[in-house]
Amino acid sequence: MRRWLPVVIGVPVAVVALAGGYALAAGDGPGSGTGSGDGGHGAGRPAPARPAGNGPGDGTRQLAAYTTRFKPGEARVKNIRIGARAIDGHVVKAGDAFSFNKVVGERTARRGYVPAPTIVGSRLVDDLGGGICQVSATLWNAVFEAGLKIDDFHPHTLWMPEYPQGREAAVAWPSLDFVWRNDSGRPIRLRTQVTGDSLTVSLWGTPKYQVKAASSKRYHLTRAGTFSDARSHCVPMPGGPGFQIDVFRTLTHDGRTVRRDRFHTVYQPEPKVTCTSR
Known part of the structure; x- marks a missing residue:
């Protein structure tokens, strides 16, 4: 579960509970094109933010930039490229909301998406559009560092090392959005x-x-078991602890604190899975 607690100075605290630690609903399982999470351990931790080098050239300034890494040659890289292309150049007018699912659209084979590891509950399975969450998570960090208002988002059930702990967003068509x-x-x-x-x-x-x-720091650490899977579609997993973590953001203007945000995340433990059919 993730709780987002915005504290606006001089205004009563609002608490919005957001669904986290989810298992996909009926119809969102393998083969449905949900693209609900990323696999690919070992892709590396997020790189320091850097300018993309492709600004709009209209006199505006870069508010924030964020970079994440992936392993070349993985199937999900194609999905990342398609998703990144879908949001590139998009303009959000003042006061408007940006919906990831609305802008990117459904992840289908017809649109070029391919099967890649996706989180379903506490396991990785190959699903159409797997890896699209690297786009939503990278965007989440840019939005976070720009100080923009986050209306709706959902964490992955498992922490993926591609992203900072507690700073990422999972998406699934049409059930989970990042707004x-x-x-x-x-x-x-x-x-x-x-x-x-x-x-x-x-x-x-x-x-x-x-x-x-x-x-x-991480707290309330939990452990998962170790088991073997003989199914042909098994995706191996290295295993890792579950934990809770809090991320804080403070926004200031002219030296005055305007708002403090707290993002609380609960990650499930990741089981160690050995695929015996391979």
Whole structure:
């Protein structure tokens, strides 16, 4: 479960509970094209943010940029490229909301998506559009660092090392969306850049806030078991602990604190899975 607790100075606290630790609903399982999570351990931790080098050229400034990495040659790389292309150049007008599912659309074979590892509950399975969450998670971090309002998002059930702990968003068509709002007062343009082993998402507009981020240490660690799977579609998993973590964001303007956000995440433990059919 993830709780988002925005604290606006001088305004009563609002608490919004968001679904987390989910198992996919009926119709969202393998073969449905949900693209609900990423596999691919060992793709590396997120790289430091860097300019994408492809700004809109309209005099706006880069609000934030974030880079995550992946392993070249994996099937999900094709899905990452398609998803990144779908949001590249998109303009969010002042006051408007950006819905990832609405902009990117359904992940189907007809649109070029291919099967790749996807999180379903506490397991990895091959599913159409697997890896699309690397696009939503990278965008989430750019939005977070730009200080923009996050309306709706859902964490993965398992922590994937491609993303910072507690800072990512899973998406699934049509059940899980990532929605953020442009509360900067000016239009914002999205740009993406995909290299052989990385994805960068940058946001361009007019800066409104200064953003400071911090996080707690992992706590309430839990462990999962180890087992073998003889099924032909088994996806091996290295295993890892479940844990809880809190991420904090403070927005300031002209030296005055405007808002403090707390993002609380609960990750399930990841079982160690050995595929005996391979």
